[in-house]
Amino acid sequence: MQRALRDIAALLTRTIGTALAVALVLTAGIWSSRTMISRGYEISADTYGPWRHWRNEGRLDADPYTRAHLSGSGMLRISSDSAGIFEAASDSAGARLHSSCDYVIEGASMSGLWWSLSVFDSTGQLIANDAERYAFTSDTAALNPDGSFIVTLGRDARPGNWLPTGGAGRLIMNFTILDPATGLSDDARLERNKLLPAIRREGCS
Structure with a gap:
């Protein structure tokens, strides 16, 4: 037994x-x-400060990880052959972006390239707000004389290029740069990517 x-x-x-x-x-x-x-890591994406760029975004030959990431993001994407598309879920110091904090986004001149900067909630949805402000572009933002720009994020209205975040919680920022019709060389793309905006947290409440 x-x-x-x-x-x-x-x-x-x-x-x-x-x-x-x-x-x-x-x-x-x-x-x-x-x-x-x-x-993403190095197989599917490149990282520039707080910004992440999926190399094969929107392409028919995108790898499975890129496809899975984009299908779950809820955002409509264009091909990385036509634009540089970058997203950030943290500030330049590495802290998660959150609507309880105020941020200043400072960008250098894009040398005549068209760009857009927008903010989403963690599910990839635009943040509803009374001002109906969802994005700024190189055409709509108030630029500095040298072409650089400053955009602020926060719940309370501010003068200038302000994007409201309401009570969205965790945030995702999207920065898109359209390439010229003639295309860019790999070296030119690398130099362009070095000019991505810095995201600085001012304070939280």
Whole structure:
């Protein structure tokens, strides 16, 4: 009887051990997939400060991680062949963007390239607001004489280029730069990407 009990105990131990190993492998796989989809890493995306750029965004030959990320973002995308599309979920210091904080976005001149800056909630939806302000572009923003610009994010209205965030919670910013019809060389794209705006948090309440 005791031997039978020992055999059963050993079998249960092996079974539980196998099940635990399988669970750990599955958990690791799920975590790895979610991390790849949300962060991109070097396989699918490039990072420039707080901004992330998915290399194959909007392309027919986009890799599975890029497709999964974009399908879950809720945002309409254009091909990375036609534009540089960047998103940020944190400020330049690495803190998550949140509507309880005020931000200043400072950008350099884009050398005549058309750009747009918009803010979304964490599900990729535009943030409803009485002012009906959802984005600024190089055509609608008040630019400095040298072509640089400053945009503010916050719940309370401000003069100038202000985008309201209401009570949206976590935020995602999108910065899009249209490439000229003649296209850009790889070196020119790299130089362009170095000019992405800085996102500075002013304070939180």
